[in-house]
Amino acid sequence: MAGLGSACLLVGLLTALYAAGASLYGARSGSxxxxxxGRRAIYSMAGLMVTATxxxxxxxxxxxxxxxxxxxxxxxxxxxxxxxxxMWATQDGSLLLWALLMSLFSSAVLFATRRSLRDIAPxxxxxxxxxxxxxxxxxxAWENPFTTLAVAPVEGAGLNPxxxxxxxxxxxxMLYTGYVGFAIPFAFAIGALIVRQTGADxxxxxxxxxxxxxxxxxxxxxxxxxxxxAELGWGGYWAWDPVENASLMPWLIGTAFIHSIMVQEKRGMxxxxxxxxxxxxFVLALLGTFLVRSGILDSIHxxxxxxxxxxxLTFIAIVILGSTALIxxxxxxxxxxxxxxxLMSREAFFLVNNLVLVGLCVVIFWGTFFPLISEAFxxxxxxxxxxxxxxxxxPLALVLVALAAxxxxxxxxxxxxxxxxxxxxxxxxxxxxxxxxxxxxxxSANSPLALIMFCFVSLVLTVxxxxxxxxxxxxxxxxxxxxxxxxxxxxxxxxxxxxxxxVHAGIAILFLGVAASSAFQDQQDKRLSPGESFSAGGxxxxxxxxxxxxxxxxxxxxxxxxxxxxxxxxxxxEVTMLHPSRNFYPSQNLExxxxxxxxxxxxxxxxxxxxxxxxxxxxAVRPDIAELEPAIREANAKFSSSGNDVQAIVIAxxxxxxxxxxxxxxxxxxxxxxxxxxxxGGAIMILGAMIAIWPSPEAxxxxxTSIYAARLGKELSQA
Amino acid sequence: MExxxxxxILLALVAVVVLRPLVxxxxxxxxxxxxxxxxEAAKEAKYREIRDAQLDFEMGKLSREDxxxxxxxxxxxxxxILKQLDAADxxxxxx
Numbered sequence: 001m002a003g004l005g006s007a008c009l010l011v012g013l014l015t016a017l018y019a020a021g022a023s024l025y026g027a028r029s030g031s032x033x034x035x036x037x038g039r040r041a042i043y044s045m046a047g048l049m050v051t052a053t054x055x056x057x058x059x060x061x062x063x064x065x066x067x068x069x070x071x072x073x074x075x076x077x078x079x080x081x082x083x084x085x086x087m088w089a090t091q092d093g094s095l096l097l098w099a100l101l102m103s104l105f106s107s108a109v110l111f112a113t114r115r116s117l118r119d120i121a122p123x124x125x126x127x128x129x130x131x132x133x134x135x136x137x138x139x140x141a142w143e144n145p146f147t148t149l150a151v152a153p154v155e156g157a158g159l160n161p162x163x164x165x166x167x168x169x170x171x172x173x174m175l176y177t178g179y180v181g182f183a184i185p186f187a188f189a190i191g192a193l194i195v196r197q198t199g200a201d202x203x204x205x206x207x208x209x210x211x212x213x214x215x216x217x218x219x220x221x222x223x224x225x226x227x228x229x230a231e232l233g234w235g236g237y238w239a240w241d242p243v244e245n246a247s248l249m250p251w252l253i254g255t256a257f258i259h260s261i262m263v264q265e266k267r268g269m270x271x272x273x274x275x276x277x278x279x280x281x282f283v284l285a286l287l288g289t290f291l292v293r294s295g296i297l298d299s300i301h302x303x304x305x306x307x308x309x310x311x312x313l314t315f316i317a318i319v320i321l322g323s324t325a326l327i328x329x330x331x332x333x334x335x336x337x338x339x340x341x342x343l344m345s346r347e348a349f350f351l352v353n354n355l356v357l358v359g360l361c362v363v364i365f366w367g368t369f370f371p372l373i374s375e376a377f378x379x380x381x382x383x384x385x386x387x388x389x390x391x392x393x394x395p396l397a398l399v400l401v402a403l404a405a406x407x408x409x410x411x412x413x414x415x416x417x418x419x420x421x422x423x424x425x426x427x428x429x430x431x432x433x434x435x436x437x438x439x440x441x442x443x444s445a446n447s448p449l450a451l452i453m454f455c456f457v458s459l460v461l462t463v464x465x466x467x468x469x470x471x472x473x474x475x476x477x478x479x480x481x482x483x484x485x486x487x488x489x490x491x492x493x494x495x496x497x498x499x500x501x502x503v504h505a506g507i508a509i510l511f512l513g514v515a516a517s518s519a520f521q522d523q524q525d526k527r528l529s530p531g532e533s534f535s536a537g538g539x540x541x542x543x544x545x546x547x548x549x550x551x552x553x554x555x556x557x558x559x560x561x562x563x564x565x566x567x568x569x570x571x572x573x574e575v576t577m578l579h580p581s582r583n584f585y586p587s588q589n590l591e592x593x594x595x596x597x598x599x600x601x602x603x604x605x606x607x608x609x610x611x612x613x614x615x616x617x618x619x620a621v622r623p624d625i626a627e628l629e630p631a632i633r634e635a636n637a638k639f640s641s642s643g644n645d646v647q648a649i650v651i652a653x654x655x656x657x658x659x660x661x662x663x664x665x666x667x668x669x670x671x672x673x674x675x676x677x678x679x680x681g682g683a684i685m686i687l688g689a690m691i692a693i694w695p696s697p698e699a700x701x702x703x704x705t706s707i708y709a710a711r712l713g714k715e716l717s718q719a
Numbered sequence: 720m721e722x723x724x725x726x727x728i729l730l731a732l733v734a735v736v737v738l739r740p741l742v743x744x745x746x747x748x749x750x751x752x753x754x755x756x757x758x759e760a761a762k763e764a765k766y767r768e769i770r771d772a773q774l775d776f777e778m779g780k781l782s783r784e785d786x787x788x789x790x791x792x793x794x795x796x797x798x799x800i801l802k803q804l805d806a807a808d809x810x811x812x813x814x
Contacts, residue, residue: 002721003720003721003722003724003725004721004722004725006722006725007722007725007726007729008725008729010726011726011729011730011733014730015733015737018737022737032740032745033740033741033744033745034741036740036745037737037738037739037740037741040736040737040739040740041733041736041737043736044732044733044736044737048729048733115755115756116756116757116760117757200761200764201757201760201761204760204761204764205760265764266768409780410780411772411775411780411781411785412771412772412775412789413785413789414785415780415781416780416781416782416785418779418782419779419780419781419782422779422780423779423780467778470778470779471774471778474774474777474778477777478777493770494770494771494774496767497771497774711801712794712797712798712801715766716766716769716770
């Protein structure tokens with residue numbers, strides 16, 4: 001089967017090169033047959049990548065250790081659920097996932113545009129094929145996921161325990177879908193530049209793909225944060241880690257792009273800006289893919305060092321230089337068709353929002369790559385930590401949230417004074433009341449930045465509510481529908497607008513959670529013996545008793561040994577029992593001994609969280625198993641030649657010893673107010689994006705013939 | 720051996736799919752010279768703008784004068800697109 005997989009890669013590479021060549025030939029010679037042939041080559045490539053993925057996944061599911069990738073990233077005792085995800089835990093598998101998604105996305109967009117963009121699409125096909133060819137070349141020449149071993153081992157190394165979390169099942173594919181999705185508008189932008197058709201056609205054709213990419217990337221980032229919170233054992237959801245930042249940067253620039261293309265669609269403005277944004281987004285997406293595996297920056301998320309760094313950097317350089325040269329050569333075609341009518345217009349605020357988003361990305365880029373920059377100039381690798389990131393990004397985040405409120409209240413082109421007064425009156429009043437209430441009834445004044453954020457969040461939520469209310473009322477005036485129907489019709493007829501507003505509300509709620517949990521959390525680290533207590537936030541926490549289990553990992557990660565604790569948390573009359581634990585996975589290091597290897601392998605925290613809308617109580621335990629070492633050493637010596645059954649009994653006895661006479665364990669407890677609203681806000685954001693993506697009834701074809709003005713009126717009244 | 724056989728078979732399958740338009744020619748859809756879909760997309764985008772402006776006016780964000788000016792401009796652009804659509808239909812039926 002490995003031969004079939006490798007063959008798919010080689011034929012896929014040849015097919016991609018053919019697609020690029022045929023499309024370019026068709027575009028230049030005017031041969032439709034060549035263009036169609038190029039497009040069909042992309043469809044074929046998708047079929048090949050699907051086949052290759054099935055071959056690899058079946059090898060993982062069958063635990064076929066003759067595949068090097070399977071032997072290194074899976075094992076017979078890896079739960080099936082995680083065997084399926086093991087493909088993208090490896091570099092080679094990630095490349096295949098990229099190529100698979102790339103071919104599927106490319107096929108989808110080329111099918112959707114098969115009867116439009118006749119001049120642009122062939123060049124876009126060539127660009128998409130070129131990108132796919134790069135990833136296929138990496139696999140064919142350097143990182144073949146179908147490499148086989150001369151002698152297959154009896155057992156595999158197993159999946160990295162840190163990746164055994166449900167969020168990890170879908171986090172990487174979501175991120176990659178986001179990264180790959182941005183290749184679509186990038187390719188069409190390049191095509192539009194080449195043929196000098198720099199109007200809004202390429203935007204209209206690819207806007208939905210950009211939105212899908214943005215949504216998936218955002219969801220992937222959220223899942224990564226959730227994984228960090230629930231799996232990594234440090235209690236946070238965002239550490240300003242290079243790999244986290246690498247995924248955030250294209251999302252930020254993608255956000256700017258999604259806003260600014262509306263200006264080009266409606267006003268024919270910001271053309272240079274838009275093509276520059278999409279090129280930057282795509283380059284950052286490539287950089288994100290590269291960083292997660294390169295090991296050039298220290299990261300808790302970087303899994304393994306890359307052997308293809310030079311190739312990646314070369315490709316990124318080609319994309320940057322080629323795109324920049326193309327943009328510069330087309331400056332005349334990219335001139336704006338209109339001028340800004342007023343600074344108090346939607347387009348002006350979009351521009352400000354863009355500048356803030358780009359500014360945010362620039363400071364994150366600077367902080368992320370500062371270790372490399374400082375090493376290049378001073379020879380010392382210095383890095384900036386989370387406090388620096390928090391300090392520089394918080395003011396920009398505040399401005400962004402404020403703009404999320406202001407933007408929807410301002411119309412396109414120009415706002416009238418009376419209209420502005422009418423729009424701003426209520427939200428500003430609610431914000432003022434919120435401020436007074438927070439100062440009077442909470443300790444928010446202790447954190448002025450959080451207080452400002454809370455006020456801006458109230459502003460956004462009031463604006464969105466007001467927009468829905470006023471829109472529904474206007475619709476009712478026209479149609480006389482009851483309120484719920486009028487609201488439904490309003491959203492259905494204006495999905496982009498109200499989907500976008502819901503995204504704004506989601507972002508605001510997300511920032512509510514970030515601000516509250518950052519400014520007012522209480523974290524306590526204690527070393528306790530059973531029966532001892534400590535306080536975190538408003539909770540009194542008692543270490544009731546230790547736990548120690550063999551083969552009873554409740555998280556389903558396949559860990560053979562689990563040490564933990566039972567905690568009782570009391571807050572007033574409320575009593576909660578928590579069971580944080582730590583899973584121990586066997587080491588492949590035979591020097592640790594047949595018994596010792598079960599205790600000296602990788603360990604992961606299985607945190608226990610009391611989730612709540614008002615606050616989370618997050619707990620983790622780090623059992624001290626050093627006192628078991630004499631027993632482990634003795635067992636290694638006595639039972640090295642015993643059978644597996646005997647060794648299992650000995651391991652169970654050592655685990656029992658911990659349960660009966662546990663030494664003090666280290667605990668971390670965090671009382672985080674409103675942290676759940678981060679996930680709720682993220683979910684609302686994704687829901688809003690889905691509403692905006694969903695095709696509206698107006699997109700259906702309508703063929704009517706009549707006098708134009710009457711026809712216009714008739715068609716506008718439909719849907 | 721498995722690898723070489725797989726490469727040959729896959730190449731043959733891909734060749735059948737990819738070379739078909741070069742050998743048998745392209746279908747009706749692919750010969751169509753005027754892109755009606757692009758004009759339809761432009762029309763829908765323009766309609767959306769008109770509706771947006773109308774909604775902004777009804778919600779009090781745009782004054783009556785501003786809305787009238789914006790609406791007139793957008794409708795003129797929409798009519799231009801409708802004319803192009805009709806011309807495209809005429810070309811297609813005449814071809």
